[in-house]
Amino acid sequence: MASFWEYANPRKFMATSAFLLPWTAGIAALCLVTGLVWGFFFTPDDFRQGSTVKIIYVHVPSAIMAVNAWMMMLVASLIWVIRRHHVSALAAKAAAPVGLVFTVIALATGALWGQPMWGTWWEWDPRLTSFLILFLFYLGYIALWEAIDNPDSAADLTAVLCLVGSVFAIISRYALVFWNQGLHQGATLSLDAEQNIADVFWYPLVIALAGFGFLFLALVLYRTQTEIRARRLKALIAQERMA
Amino acid sequence: MIGLLTRDLTLAIRAGGGFGLSLAFFLIFTTLVPFGVGPQTAILSDIAPGILWLGALLACLLSLDRIFQLDWEDGTLDLVATSPVPLEGLAAMKALAHWITTGLPLVVISPALGVLLNLEPPAYPWLVASLALGTPALSAIGTFGAALTVGVKRGGLLVSLLVLPLYIPTLIFGALCVTRGAAGQDALTPLIMMGGITMGSLAILPFAAAAALRVNLR
Numbered sequence: 005m006a007s008f009w010e011y012a013n014p015r016k017f018m019a020t021s022a023f024l025l026p027w028t029a030g031i032a033a034l035c036l037v038t039g040l041v042w043g044f045f046f047t048p049d050d051f052r053q054g055s056t057v058k059i060i061y062v063h064v065p066s067a068i069m070a071v072n073a074w075m076m077m078l079v080a081s082l083i084w085v086i087r088r089h090h091v092s093a094l095a096a097k098a099a100a101p102v103g104l105v106f107t108v109i110a111l112a113t114g115a116l117w118g119q120p121m122w123g124t125w126w127e128w129d130p131r132l133t134s135f136l137i138l139f140l141f142y143l144g145y146i147a148l149w150e151a152i153d154n155p156d157s158a159a160d161l162t163a164v165l166c167l168v169g170s171v172f173a174i175i176s177r178y179a180l181v182f183w184n185q186g187l188h189q190g191a192t193l194s195l196d197a198e199q200n201i202a203d204v205f206w207y208p209l210v211i212a213l214a215g216f217g218f219l220f221l222a223l224v225l226y227r228t229q230t231e232i233r234a235r236r237l238k239a240l241i242a243q244e245r246m247a
Numbered sequence: 248m249i250g251l252l253t254r255d256l257t258l259a260i261r262a263g264g265g266f267g268l269s270l271a272f273f274l275i276f277t278t279l280v281p282f283g284v285g286p287q288t289a290i291l292s293d294i295a296p297g298i299l300w301l302g303a304l305l306a307c308l309l310s311l312d313r314i315f316q317l318d319w320e321d322g323t324l325d326l327v328a329t330s331p332v333p334l335e336g337l338a339a340m341k342a343l344a345h346w347i348t349t350g351l352p353l354v355v356i357s358p359a360l361g362v363l364l365n366l367e368p369p370a371y372p373w374l375v376a377s378l379a380l381g382t383p384a385l386s387a388i389g390t391f392g393a394a395l396t397v398g399v400k401r402g403g404l405l406v407s408l409l410v411l412p413l414y415i416p417t418l419i420f421g422a423l424c425v426t427r428g429a430a431g432q433d434a435l436t437p438l439i440m441m442g443g444i445t446m447g448s449l450a451i452l453p454f455a456a457a458a459a460l461r462v463n464l465r
Contacts, residue, residue: 144409148409
């Protein structure tokens, strides 16, 4: 029985990810095109919000993936701290810029929607503010990776930062609720609800959600491959210098 | 460990710039605010709680690179690491020394600066209480940030980027406590919440800081 941990072997990881990458990228493209085209052009306008409601097909999936990307980095950092698998550390490093971009997309689409709907681009609402803080956490994490030369030290320190940052991010989330009453609506999607939103909006949204999920997976696989190749290249150059 | 603490305090007093600089920064920051927003006392007393907390937070931030940098450069940190004193203890003592040299003077001087900004009278006990309870958390978080970046050359800006997001919960509850105190509302709840954050930071962050120091000393 093959163990999950054999993917910690870079060679095995490269082979498996090379096989998975076209599939995940393909499914992502398919789901994104279907979900977004369906959502943008073949759903009715909302009764009150008009066509602005269609931003949901980009806003909600990117917001969900922005948080999930941080969770994935947290798990990968834990695996690195506990089991010292280099692939795991590199995957965390590879996921950070992707998560950062998802955060920016969520913030930007939210602002675009908020302008006509709330009459303001920005409101110091707990949800909006916590995303801004998440953005800052991503920036700090990436900056720390860039600042440290030794790759192992960088992996260790960013992992510690990710663990501590997660705790403080959660505290901030609750502190913000305390600090200001929100303008943002509550969670629209939850797993235990009978029906979250009307089916016409629901099906394209689910497809777009899957598309963003697979897009994240494909990007992280691809970027992790790049990191591994960069690491190998560095080792080869060092070898040649020694010879 | 007590020796480490007294050493840090002695260095701060004798080498100069220990107690004075962050206080002077706090003072000049508070002085600059009326130039920025105008001298109307109504506006000033509205924003005073937030400004005083922000000033204290930035004053703490500015002194962070002193915590480990000199000891790292002259090798003291390596000596301590090979001594029987645990690095966790060192981190805790460094945070304590930072608090005594930075946080405590800020707490003491804050009422005077509150007068400058026309802070509402009922808010003064809350200002002192919240700063007294909150600045230890700022020192503990800052020590963690300093430990992370001790090996980075010119890490001053990086420390700000890493530490400031971690300061957010403390700042929210601290400023909220003073604001509510000024308005005569329930100020105890945010104070207690902030106390919880302080206790949690003091309990956990010395370990995280020590882990970061071990990586940097490798």
